[in-house]
Amino acid sequence: MNEFLPVSKADMQQRGWDGYDFLVITGDAYVDHPSFGPAIISRVLEAEGYRVAILAQPDWRRAEAFTALGRPRLGVLISGGNIDSMVAHYTAAKKRRHDDAYSPGNRAGLRPDRATIVYANKVREAFGDIPVVIGGLEASLRRFAHYDYWEDKVRRSILFDSQADLLVYGMGETATREIAGRLASGTPVGEITDVRGTCFAAKDPSLCAYPKVECPSYEQVCTDKRAYAKANQIQYEEHDPIRGKAILQRHGDRLLIVNPPAMPLTTQELDFVAELPYVREPHPMYDSMGGVPAIEEVRFSVTHNRGCFGACNFCSLAFHQGRIISSRSHESVIREVTALTKHPGFKGYIHDVGGPTANFRRPACKKQMKAGVCRNRACLAPTPCPNLDADHTDYLMLLRKVRQVPGVKKVFIRSGIRFDFLQKDTNGEFFAELVKYHVSGQLKVAPEHCVNGVLNYMGKPHIEVYERFKQKYERLNQKYGKEQYLVPYLMSSHPGCTMADAVHLAEWLNRTGRQPEQVQDFYPTPGTLSTCMYYTGIDPRTMKPVYVPRDPHEKAMQRALMQWKRPEKRALVREALRVAHREDLIGYGKECLLRPSTGGPARQQGKGKTPPGRKSAGLPQAGHTRQKPVKKAGWAVAKPKKNARPKKKK
Template sequence: MNAFLPVSKEDMLDRDWYWYDFLVITGDAYVDHPTFGPAIISRLLEKEGYRVAVLAQPDWRDPSSFTALGRPRLGVMLSAGNLDSMVAHYTVAKRRRQDDAYSPGNRPGLRPDRATIVYANRVREVFGDIPLIIGGLEASLRRYAHYDYWEDKVRRSVLVDSQADLLVYGMGERATKEIAAKLAAKVPVGEITDVKGTCFLADRPDACRYPSVEVPSYEEVSSDKKAYALANKVEYEEHDPIRGRAIVQRHERRWVIANPPAMPLDTAELDEVAELPYVREPHPMYDEMGGVPAIEEVRFSVAHNRGCFGACNFCSLAFHQGRMLTSRSHESVIREVKLLTQHPGFKGYIHDVGGPTANFRHLSCAQQKEHGLCKNRACLAPKSCPNLDADHTDYLKLLRELRAIPGIKKIFIRSGIRFDYMMQDKSGEFFAELVKYHISGQLKVAPEHCVNSVLDYMGKPHIEVYEKFRDKYQRLNQKYGKEQYLVPYLMSSHPGCTLEDAVQLAEWLNKGGRQPEQVQDFYPTPGTLSTCMYYTGIDPRTMKEVYVPTDPHEKAMQRALMQWKRPEKRPLVLEALRRTGREDLIGYGKECLLRPGPGQRPPEGKDYHKPQEKNKGKSGKPKLKQAGLRVEHNASNPKRKAGWAKPKPKKNAKPKRDKR
């Protein structure tokens, strides 16, 4: 049976350890599972022959909590956890979250804001000049001077503020192994400046050992939004492991030097990392605290790929994992699923076989192997590239093999699926089997909006692609006798989205007969192209101005328009319709969003259709058609499901006779 890595001196003594090599600090609870970055790094170091101890969620207010396991021999590896700590702590409205799925018992407040900086400064305080390497999503996205939504200003690179020696960006396995080997060989950490996928500080820009490009300095991007947009554009263009150059950015009297990205792991390396001896559970020290909720979503799930060439502008994946896709072998995934069937809590259901995008298994085109991804265009949006290889054959074969494993009842796919990629697959075989075998009642996809100009700013396909997908999905469900629903993810207030665009989205939803339960307001996370648009009002791809909804009241109206049926949203929806001159959507027609209020009349000259008397019941209220009534899920009544409502049978009703 696999054992957890030491988390205390007692654990080390049980192993007869009186010293150890690396301390891995994480802002998450200690969950030894391959979907947790610190678990991967610690197990990888262990496999390389190093002694590793884990310090999870240390009390940053108490310096002694960082010395509880003693001083490591070679260095400290530090991560804020699976999420940026500010995203983990605050909603898009900048309200403090009341829970934290990555902490024991779902408790908030067990890690600090800006955890990478706070933890690193404590390490410097207690261990002095020990080699300190920061990594994880928070460090990766903040490696350059970046706009910080919570402070509403540009902050310096996290490498500067943390006082770390090195910053590892991206997934980090290659860089971690190379850094550890150099430290073990007694190379001073200040001389480790050639590792791809890392950043370091230098006194001169020519300290960079690779072909490089300099972007506007921290001082420039802090004061000039055009300079910020130019820097962001270059940072995105060079984030490619084949053609990418190093990036140099001055911060006061020093330079942050980001070496070119590391190559992604190949299939054999990815298999090896996925099958390290993880316990695959939270540490038992959390049992009395209620466990760690984040494990529930991934305990019986399998990640089969990495990277995403979908490249949505608001998504941080392209800037962290990168756009080049790699995938695990069938044999490795099959071994993992067989392992899961032996878990005492397994009930026959694999919750997901996915990744950043579930239905990607190979590079988007053959040219990427030699030339990398295209600098000035995306693979899928606004239209699919003619060179796109939209082939699901390998993924389909993998799913069929998994379904045949003894003990498997159902294999679900719950990761994001790119519907535009599916629609480019002419065979349609995967689409058919997805509907037949792999949906757990609802399929969630992300059209995000319906106005094509807004979708262009998002980096998403035009709405016609989604509508064709939706229609085909409905036909396939009818063909196979399935009662499965499509849940579209939608976003309000993205840069480029005006109040008029938000009204169009509400009309589109109304025409389709659905109203989303949950609405996502655009969240400006560090480093993304969309965040650059939000801060600068400039699209960095074109350097042209873009409208940005930043007023909280307008954002509230955009959000309310997507849930126009809710009574508490009525004042905001009414104001939005009046501001945009769309009072024609106030009335009794099926195209209308709001009914006139008490004592109100629709404006003269408008053709509003009142309910017909013959459609009224005894109460005087309009009857609802029973066949084909669209019923939205009601949070206050969980028994009502989204779908087509069936007519209720009348009491004591006799069955109709066949008149034939």
Template sequence: MSFDRDLFLPVSQEDMARRGWDFYDFLLITGDAYVDHPSFGPTIIGRVLEAKGYRVAILSQPDWKDPEAFTALGRPRLGVLISAGNIDSMVAHYTAARKRRHDDAYSPGRRAGLRPDHATVVYSNRVREVFGDIPIIIGGLEASLRRFAHYDYWEDKVRRSILFDAQADILTYGMGEKASIEIAARLASGTPVGEITDVRGTCVAAKFPGVCSYPKVEVPSFEEVSASKEAYARANMVEYQEHDPVVGKAIIQKHGRDFLIVNPPAPPLTTPEMDWVAELPYVREPHPMYDEMGGVPAIEEVRFSVTHNRGCFGACNFCSLAFHQGRTISCRSHESVIREVTALTKHPGFKGYIHDVGGPSATFRRPSCQKQLKCGMCKNRACLAPEPCPNLDADHTDYMMLLRKLRAIPGVKKVFIRSGIRFDYLMKDPSGEFFTDLVQHHISGQLKVAPEHCVDHTLDYMGKPHIEVYEKFREKYFKLNRRYGKDQYLVPYLISSHPGCTLEDAVKLAEWLNKEGHMPEQVQDFYPTPGTLATCMWYTGIDPRTMKPVFVPKTPHDKALQRALMQWRKPQNRKLVLEALHKTGREDLIGYGKRCLVRPDKGQARPEEAEDRGHPHPQGKGRAPSRSKQDNGRFDGRRRVEKKEAAPQGGKPVRKAGWAKAKAPAKKGVKKKG
């Protein structure tokens, strides 16, 4: 499919000439390929400014080694907006093991290397080189999460606020629409960029802290947090607590002789504002200039998906969403989402399936509680973990009614949910009606949820509920699947090597997975991304919430041991699994019983010959059968059976293991036939 390039924002002087432009207002530079879809942040900002009457041109993935590449569209009249793209450029380039990635879904043909490391800084410096004193505004996820002095995992050091390294005039953090509109209006009115210092949701540099007109709090300086891990942890906690649009203060952080001023967050968009942004004239496709390059793979995940909300009060400590979008929920109206889905049914590639109706957490469509609207989010209390707040409002009715309306649109066969069911939030829904709808109508074969671990104190460091909540959810999930004749999987997401997770904890996770009959196909090592509380723990060895020490598995070997335990059946992991079990004194898991993770080395005594170690589940004879990935979590509706087969040449019968359907319980008041 190819679309008329004039439907897109201009990407060349030829495009501008066809529109009759002899000037333009803003140059928007992005580290992603240009995809005109509301899942791409730079596109949203470009379309928002266009709707406000400004002329905006896009420069995507310019050759940062050539300064002239940044002048290809000429000098803009008002300023340059810069984003690294939808994700941090270092995350785009490197794995959690700091190994270079071989492809990039946000680039044409998955080609890697089309943007630099620390793209925001590099692009901004190039623009300053070729355009001199032009106003430069940086934004997007990379700038947002690096707005304070921050630990950089890839360089293993504390870096200054990205505002200073980029030599930019203003940094917008969060989603950025309101801040971008206000900055554009002031620049258009002739206000010098150096005087635009008080826009909410922005950061600026100043010689004196008195430039800030908001109530403010000062955190330890860049020099202090670089020298002291305790100072870094204290600063990080304040930065999180003040990230609140209702009661948050401005934050001052000294950098050398200058002061970083982080103004309070911008208010979240109202429902009418969300509707307006979502319904701007997006083409919802990559620019046709990429057709011959293989397209842009990132569109495949979102082409027929709908974002209906923003913000997340789940506040997982390893996730950047709370520090970027905030904990306050914004949502679109039913009518707006219905209009978008109706339009999707007319797309030439639409086959009847809406792949997702979600957001940061799919089921959040209302404030966590009414108190939050007046008093802001609680500074020292999470809404869901370790236990749900008594004031939590977990009614899913509004989301359920929205999905029912979408299912009824002509041309829509199925509406799926893939972007994050919070099982702990779902379990607090007083009616349970949404859970029934979810199982019956909105799962595409498997549901992915994120228990992350099974050990209580590790989950506390993660900011996740304890495993009993997941187990109750799983039990109800399969009960509903049986009731409605569904055969749907449940796939748990898990993280290895998170701060607070010891090797003993990793062994317990392997035990739990073995008991559940699940071995993950892929394992996610903890990734210390900029700005999160868990990254602070990883760097400092301190929990910033309590200022107490926390164990951190840091060395490659420590992490390899934990990762291997989560995939203990893989032959290549055997040596590491044995080492981990010996180190933790868990030799009871080396043997032939159902509980055991690996067999002993050749020559070691069989379990019936060894002394019972007194564990609650003694080793049994015979090896537990391997459970394939097709069996993930689906044991509730089946029972284990053994079949005797005739032995060859009169020997002993051979027992073969297999699965058989469990007998359904007899219904009360129904007589058996025959």
């Protein structure tokens, strides 16, 4: 049976250790599973022969808590956890969350805000001059000067606030292994400046070992939003392991030097990492606290790939894992599934064979592995690239093999399916088998919106693509006698979404018979292109202005429009329809969203049709945002033409 890594001095004594090499600190509970970044890094270092100890969710109020396992010989590695600590603590409305699935007993408050910074500063207080390396999603997405939604200001690179020596960004196995080797050989941490996938601070730009480009400084992006947008675009363009350059960004009298990304792991390397001796469970010290809820989603799931060329603008994946796909071998996945069938809690169901996007098994095109990803072209949106290789054969063969493993009853796909990519595959076998074998009652996909102008800002395919997918999905379910549903993920208040667009989304939902139970308000998380739009009001891809719904009340109305049937939302929906000059949707027609208020005249206006005078008044048709917007209590509506009169009916 595999053993957990030491979490106390008693554990080290039991192993016969008189000391250890690396201390790994994490803001999550200690879960020894390959879905948890700190567990992967710890096991990679262990496989290299280093002694590694884990300090999970230490009491950040006391420096003594960080010395509980003694001083490590080589250094301290710090991760805020699987997600950004501010996202873990706050909703999109900046309200404090009451639970935390990555903590024992689902208990909130066991890590600090800005966990990476707090932990790193406490390590300095506890150990003084010791090599400190930060990594994980929180550090990765905050590696440059970045807009912080919770403080509503631009913060400098997390490397400076944390006082760390090095920052590892992206998937850090290769960089961490190289850093560890150099520290073990006696190289001072200040001389480790040429490792791909890392950042460091310097005063001399000649310390950069790669071809380089400089983006606007911290001071510039704090005061000039166009400079911020320009910097953001440079950072995205150069985030490529094949053609990307190092990026320099000045912070006062120092330089942030961000080396090019590490190369994606090969299939053999990814197999090796996936099959390290994980226990695949939370540490038993949490049993009496109710366990760690986050394990339930992944305990019987298998990750077969990394990277995502979907490149949605609001998603951090492209800026963290990158756009080049790497995948595991069939044999490795089958070995993992076979091992899962021997788990005492296994009931025959593999919950997922997926990853960031489940149906990506290879780079988007052959050119990517030689020339890198295209600078100014997305692979899928708004339309697929002609060079796209949309062959699902390899993934289909893998799923067929997993279904044949003894003890496996069902194999589901619960991570995202990119439906536009699926439809580019001219061979319909994968779509057919997806419907026949791999849907657990509901298939969740992410059209996100229905207005093509908004979808362009999101980096998503146009709504017609989703509607064609939906029609074929329904036909296949009917063909195979399945009662399976399609659940669309939708987002309100994304940059570019006016109140007219939000009303159009509600009309589309009404017309298609959908009433989503859960909706997502746009959340400006660090580092994404959409967050850049939110902060600057500029699309960094074009440097053109974009409307941004920032007012909390407007955002509440946009969100309410997606759930207009709920009684508690009616007042907000009514107000939103009036703001958008869409009172035609208050009535008794089948396309109306609300009935008239009690006590007022019962209007049967238009039965859902566009009312007379709407076009002549210059009001925007749904999705139309070309006219100059005028702000009304913080909301975007189109500016009516002067002295406009309704046209007479013929």
